Amino acid sequence: MSAPGASRVSSWRAGLLLVQRDLRLAMRRPGEWLQPLIFFLVVTTLFPLATDPQMSRLRDMAPAALWVAALLSSLLALELLFREDGQDGSLEQLAVSGLPLAWLLLAKCCVHWLLTGLPLVLVAPLVATALGAPYAAIPGVLGALLVGSVTLSLIGAVGAGLTLGLRRGGVLLALLVLPLAVPVLIFGARATALAIALEPMAAPMYLLAAIAVLSATLAPLAAAAAVRISLE
Amino acid sequence: MMTSTMRLLEADQLHLWRGELQVLRGLSFSLDAGRCLQVTGRNGAGKTSLLRVLARLLPLESGIVSWRGSDTSKDTFAYHSELAWLGHATALKGDLTARENLLYSAGLRRAITPDAMNAALAAVGYAHSDGHLVRQMSAGQQRRVALARVLLLDSVLWLLDEPTVNLDAGGQEMFGGMLQAHLERGGLAVVATHQTLPLPASRLQALELA
Amino acid sequence: MTWTWFHRFGSPPYFYRVAGILIPWFAWIAAVAAAAGLVGGLVLAPPDYQQGEGYRIIFVHVPAAVLSTMAYAVMATASGVGLIWRMNVAHAVAASCATIGAWFTVVALATGSLWGRPMWGTYWAWDPRLTSELVLLFLYLGYLGLRGAIDDGARADRACAVLALVGVINLPIIHYSVDWWNSLHQGHTVLKFGKASMPPSMLVPLLLMMLAFTMYFGAIMLVRARGEVLRRERSARWISEATGA
Numbered sequence: 001m002s003a004p005g006a007s008r009v010s011s012w013r014a015g016l017l018l019v020q021r022d023l024r025l026a027m028r029r030p031g032e033w034l035q036p037l038i039f040f041l042v043v044t045t046l047f048p049l050a051t052d053p054q055m056s057r058l059r060d061m062a063p064a065a066l067w068v069a070a071l072l073s074s075l076l077a078l079e080l081l082f083r084e085d086g087q088d089g090s091l092e093q094l095a096v097s098g099l100p101l102a103w104l105l106l107a108k109c110c111v112h113w114l115l116t117g118l119p120l121v122l123v124a125p126l127v128a129t130a131l132g133a134p135y136a137a138i139p140g141v142l143g144a145l146l147v148g149s150v151t152l153s154l155i156g157a158v159g160a161g162l163t164l165g166l167r168r169g170g171v172l173l174a175l176l177v178l179p180l181a182v183p184v185l186i187f188g189a190r191a192t193a194l195a196i197a198l199e200p201m202a203a204p205m206y207l208l209a210a211i212a213v214l215s216a217t218l219a220p221l222a223a224a225a226a227v228r229i230s231l232e
Numbered sequence: 233m234m235t236s237t238m239r240l241l242e243a244d245q246l247h248l249w250r251g252e253l254q255v256l257r258g259l260s261f262s263l264d265a266g267r268c269l270q271v272t273g274r275n276g277a278g279k280t281s282l283l284r285v286l287a288r289l290l291p292l293e294s295g296i297v298s299w300r301g302s303d304t305s306k307d308t309f310a311y312h313s314e315l316a317w318l319g320h321a322t323a324l325k326g327d328l329t330a331r332e333n334l335l336y337s338a339g340l341r342r343a344i345t346p347d348a349m350n351a352a353l354a355a356v357g358y359a360h361s362d363g364h365l366v367r368q369m370s371a372g373q374q375r376r377v378a379l380a381r382v383l384l385l386d387s388v389l390w391l392l393d394e395p396t397v398n399l400d401a402g403g404q405e406m407f408g409g410m411l412q413a414h415l416e417r418g419g420l421a422v423v424a425t426h427q428t429l430p431l432p433a434s435r436l437q438a439l440e441l442a
Numbered sequence: 443m444t445w446t447w448f449h450r451f452g453s454p455p456y457f458y459r460v461a462g463i464l465i466p467w468f469a470w471i472a473a474v475a476a477a478a479g480l481v482g483g484l485v486l487a488p489p490d491y492q493q494g495e496g497y498r499i500i501f502v503h504v505p506a507a508v509l510s511t512m513a514y515a516v517m518a519t520a521s522g523v524g525l526i527w528r529m530n531v532a533h534a535v536a537a538s539c540a541t542i543g544a545w546f547t548v549v550a551l552a553t554g555s556l557w558g559r560p561m562w563g564t565y566w567a568w569d570p571r572l573t574s575e576l577v578l579l580f581l582y583l584g585y586l587g588l589r590g591a592i593d594d595g596a597r598a599d600r601a602c603a604v605l606a607l608v609g610v611i612n613l614p615i616i617h618y619s620v621d622w623w624n625s626l627h628q629g630h631t632v633l634k635f636g637k638a639s640m641p642p643s644m645l646v647p648l649l650l651m652m653l654a655f656t657m658y659f660g661a662i663m664l665v666r667a668r669g670e671v672l673r674r675e676r677s678a679r680w681i682s683e684a685t686g687a
Contacts, residue, residue: 009343025327084325088325089321176588179584180608180616182577222604225604229597229600230597251594251595
């Protein structure tokens with residue numbers, strides 16, 4: 001029997017291994033991970049279809065359309081974060097691993113964002129241009145969605161942890177997460193609107209970044225608490 | 233340094249409620265190194281709840297679980313790092329191979345060498361080639377891989393809930409040998425199972441939940 | 443130790459007894475303050491030179507809005523206490539605050555909408571205060587939804603506690619963001635009643651109504667909390683002694 005501590009793996013390395021695992025799993029089922037992106041594209045297409053598609057009108061609507069679609073798409077993507085691990089017992093193993101659960105969940109969130117949030121961010125310039133945004137606005141659109149999508153992933157993780165294993169958890173998850181996402185929506189949409197109008201967008205970006213930092217520090221802890229409660 | 237009479241695991245007056253039902257009523261026991269506590273009882277008697285309580289997955293109403301003399305609620309990380317848990321769910325990812333599964337589960341906690349992995353898979357009688365994904369395996373083979381993980385973790389305390397489910401007679405014999413070897417090395421185990429464990433009476437403690 | 447009073451409150455029989463004593467007091471103070479406040483506000487106070495008689499709805503709207511936020515704060519505090527010190531009583535208090543808080547929010551929204559009608563011409567104009575109240579209502583509904591969705595009582599308590607704490611941290615951020623959002627677009631639809639310039643004839647009834655609502659909240663919350671404590675401690679021995687059953 002090895003003495004406790006011998007050949008133990010550091011938390012940092014454990015986090016990296018978990019990232020590797022989730023990436024490998026995602027590569028074996030790429031279809032699943034494409035769906036939130038496709039959903040995003042479909043929803044943003046619905047907006048012009050629902051109204052007079054003149055570029056000037058669309059440009060006014062673009063920030064709202066982009067952010068509502070991003071919000072809804074990230075909600076759908078949350079299914080992919082904990083559900084399978086919760087069902088097959090992997091989350092349980094993480095909870096009794098002797099490693100900090102908040103850190104391990106943060107690792108999972110990172111991969112989740114890379115696979116569901118980042119694609120949205122990369123596709124957004126395309127969508128924004130289709131909705132009438134000038135090319136010069138693209139860096140601003142990218143920046144706002146980049147920061148905002150990180151926060152949405154983190155807030156969503158807390159909701160996903162709370163609703164783990166519940167029947168019809170999907171709708172409840174939306175009801176829990178959407179009110180908490182209101183500030184991100186407000187600041188993000190404003191930043192995007194300013195970007196499209198080619199005006200300085202520093203103020204809402206700072207606010208967006210502040211919320212992102214707050215979420216990055218607190219959300220993993222809340223999500224870990226939520227997951228432990230759901231495993232009871 | 234462990235003496236063979238040290239009481240490593242102690243449960244003191246455990247009370248647990250699940251909803252309306254009182255599942256554990258003031259349960260107490262202690263377990264020394266080299267011994268196995270076999271938990272039996274009819275369905276719904278609380279075997280799984282007891283094991284989850286010991287794994288600190290379920291919070292207790294009252295009572296203390298001590299490990300090496302200290303309350304596990306005070307230093308849960310240290311306690312967890314010395315135990316291996318195997319519940320009803322095998323915690324195997326269907327889209328990974330057996331080796332990948334072991335690398336990413338046991339490997340999160342212990343540095344695993346390829347030799348150790350081969351040895352563990354051989355010890356549990358794993359029969360497939362490298363490329364086989366877990367979801368392509370039978371339930372019995374999956375269970376063997378899960379047991380290989382327990383071996384690889386090289387933990388002092390094993391908490392196993394129905395570990396031989398889906399195992400054939402050969403598998404059950406394999407498990408018995410695995411458990412025996414673990415106890416001989418000074419480990420402890422709490423096992424919920426109806427299978428007769430091939431252990432000498434000196435190593436076996438029985439607990440029947442009513 | 444100075445914490446003994448705190449832990450004593452966590453003891454269900456003690457809480458049950460003390461709550462039972464407090465409830466009639468709270469209820470009576472609420473009734474008297476409400477009577478005085480309503481008389482003062484609806485009858486005695488003069489009409490506002492700007493808004494005429496319509497302003498009188500603030501005597502219900504403002505206390506309801508304040509209490510809706512206060513109830514969430516109480517719920518979050520009780521949740522935190524319950525989570526950290528594992529006190530069943532604290533979880534019972536948190537559970538009791540939710541429905542009442544939600545109703546206060548609805549009253550605030552309804553009265554706010556009625557108040558806004560003469561000023562805006564419509565029943566809803568996305569005023570920042572009312573929009574914040576609406577998001578608060580969604581937070582309450584989410585809390586109640588989570589509680590209803592989890593069958594196991596202990597897990598429901600703890601999950602809702604985490605949710606309440608996350609919500610309470612978010613609440614100032616949401617409030618600030620909605621205010622900020624509104625200031626960018628129109629600013630003239632804000633439901634305002636310059637409190638600094640309020641004469642005593644209006645201020646006093648308003649404060650009386652605040653007291654009345656607070657006492658009412660306290661009374662109703664304690665009644666529900668007592669019921670929750672009874673339900674959770676169903677099988678404990680002290681129940682039969684306390685309830686004389």
